[in-house]
Amino acid sequence: MTEPDPLDSVLREWQAPEPSAGLDREVLAAYRFAVPRPTPFWQRFWTRRISVPAPALLAAVVAILFLFIWLRPLAQPLSPDPSGAVTQLSATGFQPLPNGNARVIPAMEVQK
Amino acid sequence: MESMSEADLVREARRGDEEAFLALYLGHRTSVFQFAWRLTGSRTAADDVTQECFLTLIRGSAFDAGRGDLRSYLFGIVRNLVFRQLRISGREAEEPADAPAPVDVLADMLQAERSELVAAAIAQLPFLQREAIVLFTFEELPLDEIAKITGVDAGAVKSRLHRARQTLRAALAHLLTSNPDRRTL
Numbered sequence: 001m002t003e004p005d006p007l008d009s010v011l012r013e014w015q016a017p018e019p020s021a022g023l024d025r026e027v028l029a030a031y032r033f034a035v036p037r038p039t040p041f042w043q044r045f046w047t048r049r050i051s052v053p054a055p056a057l058l059a060a061v062v063a064i065l066f067l068f069i070w071l072r073p074l075a076q077p078l079s080p081d082p083s084g085a086v087t088q089l090s091a092t093g094f095q096p097l098p099n100g101n102a103r104v105i106p107a108m109e110v111q112k
Numbered sequence: 113m114e115s116m117s118e119a120d121l122v123r124e125a126r127r128g129d130e131e132a133f134l135a136l137y138l139g140h141r142t143s144v145f146q147f148a149w150r151l152t153g154s155r156t157a158a159d160d161v162t163q164e165c166f167l168t169l170i171r172g173s174a175f176d177a178g179r180g181d182l183r184s185y186l187f188g189i190v191r192n193l194v195f196r197q198l199r200i201s202g203r204e205a206e207e208p209a210d211a212p213a214p215v216d217v218l219a220d221m222l223q224a225e226r227s228e229l230v231a232a233a234i235a236q237l238p239f240l241q242r243e244a245i246v247l248f249t250f251e252e253l254p255l256d257e258i259a260k261i262t263g264v265d266a267g268a269v270k271s272r273l274h275r276a277r278q279t280l281r282a283a284l285a286h287l288l289t290s291n292p293d294r295r296t297l
Contacts, residue, residue: 005277006288007277007280007281007284008249010230010284010288011245011280011284013226013287014234014250016145016146016149016150017146018142019141019142019146019158019162020155020159022159023141023145023159023162024137024141026159026163027137027141027162027163028133028134030163030167031125031130031133031137031167031170032130034171035126035127035128035133035170037130038127038128
């Protein structure tokens with residue numbers, strides 16, 4: 001089983017060629033074509049596409065609009081100044097003084 | 113990259129790591145190419161088989177390091193590709209592809225080198241015997257490893273080797289010398 005056999009040394013005279021550089025290039029090109037290089041996360045993130053059913057998109061838009069209207073800040077009604085001073089909030093009926101001689105009248109004096 | 117196992121390299125290469133793929137390819141391309149060349153006898157066919165072999169490794173089913181080393185796994189792929197390329201069925205492969213034209217030893221000695229005579233003698237072998245002699249003699253694989261690659265038990269491999277060597281011994285009798293340094297079956 002382990003005795004030397006002249007046949008083996010004869011068979012070893014059959015030399016196989018080395019693979020060519022052209023084969024290396026072809027294999028590498030085929031690999032690049034078959035397995036694209038991975039892109040960085042940020043690049044994948046910015047180019048990511050998602051598909052949303054139109055009804056779901058419409059519902060989301062309506063919900064966002066509703067929340068926007070419902071949660072928007074409303075104008076607060078002004079309460080009377082606790083100090084009693086009257087403040088003219090509206091320009092309705094405003095008449096400019098003929099002589100421009102304006103003076104501030106305290107609220108108590110007005111009530112009298 | 114050096115610290116990674118071959119299974120890791122395969123996994124990384126499948127993810128697109130070109131360095132991992134090159135490490136695998138450069139480590140095994142010569143043995144894969146030469147095995148394919150010895151089975152097909154054609155450089156063009158061996159190129160095609162080598163390229164397809166590594167693509168199959170990348171695209172194919174997972175390589176399981178527990179079931180043998182990567183070299184044997186690649187040889188198994190090569191074997192299947194050559195089978196497909198030569199369109200040899202398992203039954204046909206047990207028999208000579210053509211009516212075996214006896215090697216005309218004296219005429220060949222005048223025209224060809226010894227290497228070509230050996231190649232011609234091996235080319236006359238049925239495919240399964242040829243792959244057994246190539247894996248055993250040139251790739252120096254043990255019988256059980258050859259059995260895994262070829263999908264038969266070690267006894268069948270041994271039988272194929274025995275028949276192949278009988279044929280080769282007769283065909284190459286004039287070349288046999290008395291200074292062997294190789295293992296025998």
